[in-house]
Amino acid sequence: MTDTFNWVPTRTGGGTANGVVRRAKFGDGYSQSAPDGLNARWRSYQLTFTGSQARIEQIIDFLDDHIGRSFYWQSPRGLLLFQCDTHSEPFATGLVHSITATFEQTFQP
Template sequence: MADTFIWVPTVAGLSGDATLLVRKAQFGDGYRQSVADGINNRSSSYNLTFVRDTATIAAIMAFLDAHAGATAFLWTPLLRPQALFTCEKYSEPTKDGAVYTLSATFDQTFAP
């Protein structure tokens, strides 16, 4: 069973994209045929920001490092069901007073 990412991102820094894979065939008379490509033709990618205390940011970094960008984990995006994601890239934290800021990109995957 995959681990679950439990930390909630800062809503102000949350953005995402959905990618729909489509196969297209263009014909000479202007006719085009399109069909969904594969059984998982929709995937999502989220840019997340976490603004938290030292211990929380350290725990997030430890979680992401433990998964090494390759092992999938469970995470629940806004208005979507829980799904599997990987994180191949995150920023080194920056400090502002007593809090740190960390940004990460979560990419949906379909196998642990």
């Protein structure tokens, strides 16, 4: 069973929708393009989580446990599958900690 990431980000750097397109260009200026595969559009989100050291450690533990594995996250486009292979490491300074993470949409059959 796939886990769900339940923490709400305190800030987002926005999202990016990426299209995968196969293109062929010919010498006479003619070109063709078509979506490449069944899932030709995928999204990624740059997220920031801020809170107590305990909250941030819970988030880091979840992300570390899911390296290379998908999880559900409630994105602006709905509950979708994502992976997070990149996140920042916070320095222990003060009472408020924060990390940034990049969530990339994944697909499963």
